[in-house]
Amino acid sequence: MLGRLVTVEGGEGAGKTTQMTFIRDYLERKGYQVVMTREPGGTPLGEEIRALLLEPRAGGMAPSAETLLMFAARAEHLEQVVRPALSAGYWVLCDRFTDATYAYQGGGRGLPLERIAVLEAWVQDELRPDLTLLFDVPVVTGLARAGRRGATDRFESEDLAFFERVWAIYRERAALYPERYRIIDASRSVEAVRAELETVLAKWLEQQ
Numbered sequence: 424m425l426g427r428l429v430t431v432e433g434g435e436g437a438g439k440t441t442q443m444t445f446i447r448d449y450l451e452r453k454g455y456q457v458v459m460t461r462e463p464g465g466t467p468l469g470e471e472i473r474a475l476l477l478e479p480r481a482g483g484m485a486p487s488a489e490t491l492l493m494f495a496a497r498a499e500h501l502e503q504v505v506r507p508a509l510s511a512g513y514w515v516l517c518d519r520f521t522d523a524t525y526a527y528q529g530g531g532r533g534l535p536l537e538r539i540a541v542l543e544a545w546v547q548d549e550l551r552p553d554l555t556l557l558f559d560v561p562v563v564t565g566l567a568r569a570g571r572r573g574a575t576d577r578f579e580s581e582d583l584a585f586f587e588r589v590w591a592i593y594r595e596r597a598a599l600y601p602e603r604y605r606i607i608d609a610s611r612s613v614e615a616v617r618a619e620l621e622t623v624l625a626k627w628l629e630q631q
Contacts, residue, residue, distance in 0.1 A: 426455075426509040427631070428550070430520040433558030434589055435578070437609045438616060439518055445617050446556070447516050449624055458508045461518035463496040466503045472496040479580060486532035493524050494542045501547065520552060522596055527578065530592030531585045554627055556620070557597055558609035562586045 431439045431446065447457045463473040472492050476484075497520075508515050521543050529536045562583060597604040605623045609616055 426511070426513045426515060427553040428505065428509060428515050428517065428520075429554045429556070430517045430522065430552040431556045431558065432519060432522050432526070432593065433560065433609060434526075434562065434586055434593070437558035437560045438613070439558050439609075441613060442558070442616060442620060443516065443518055446620060446624070449621060450514055450516070453628060455514045456512070457514045457516050458504065459516045459518075460500070460504055462500060462520055462523070463493055465496075465500040465505075465517075468499045469496040477578065486528060486534045489532065490524065490528040490534055490539065490542070493528065494546050497521070497524075498546045501550070506550070517552075520555075521547065522552075522555060522557075522593070525596060526589045526592040530588040530590075531578075531581065533588075536592075552603055555597075555600070555604050556623070557593060557604055557606045558616075559606050560609040562590055564610060 429446070429450075431443060433439050443459060447459045450457050462469070463476055464470045472495060476489065476492055505515050505517070521539075524543075525536060525539055528534045529539050597606055605627065607616060607619055607623065
């Protein structure tokens with residue numbers, strides 16, 4: 424039996440990373456073997472590309488270069504981690520995936536979504552997430568949380584308008600793909616978010 428691809432999406436300070444271990448543990452308690460990973464990254468090459476993408480730099484980076492680096496890391500990730508795990512029957516739990524590229528490079532940077540779709544089809548073929556958990560938090564709240572973590576990376580340093588555009592695309596995609604998107608109210612306490620996650624995951628698993 425093929426595994427399932429579960430992705431966790433959201434803007435800065437949405438609390439995704441805090442909840443990843445909880446989601447993995449919940450799925451494992453239900454009897455699934457889970458590989459937890461992230462994008463960009465997930466492989467040695469991918470982590471090197473991640474460092475390039477996150478490092479603040481004078482002069483920035485062209486949106487097209489940024490997007491191609493994202494998909495280069497993704498191609499390696501799919502080849503080395505995601506596809507082998509799914510083929511072996513593992514569930515893959517990924518902190519961000521291609522929806523993030525649509526949101527950040529499409530919405531945030533203004534790259535035409537059609538270009539991203541071409542790269543998605545080329546790199547992924549028919550592979551798409553089975554479930555996407557979107558951690559929804561007001562942009563201002565999320566940025567305040569992210570700021571408390573310390574030094575900001577190249578994306579976290581963007582202005583409010585950038586993140587408003589990011590969230591507009593996330594919500595647009597959630598509306599386009601309601602069969603796989605589940606929106607989690609991440610503005611609440613860690614415990615309240617975990618309770619909602621458990622309810623959402625239990626209901627979704629019943630449908631599998």
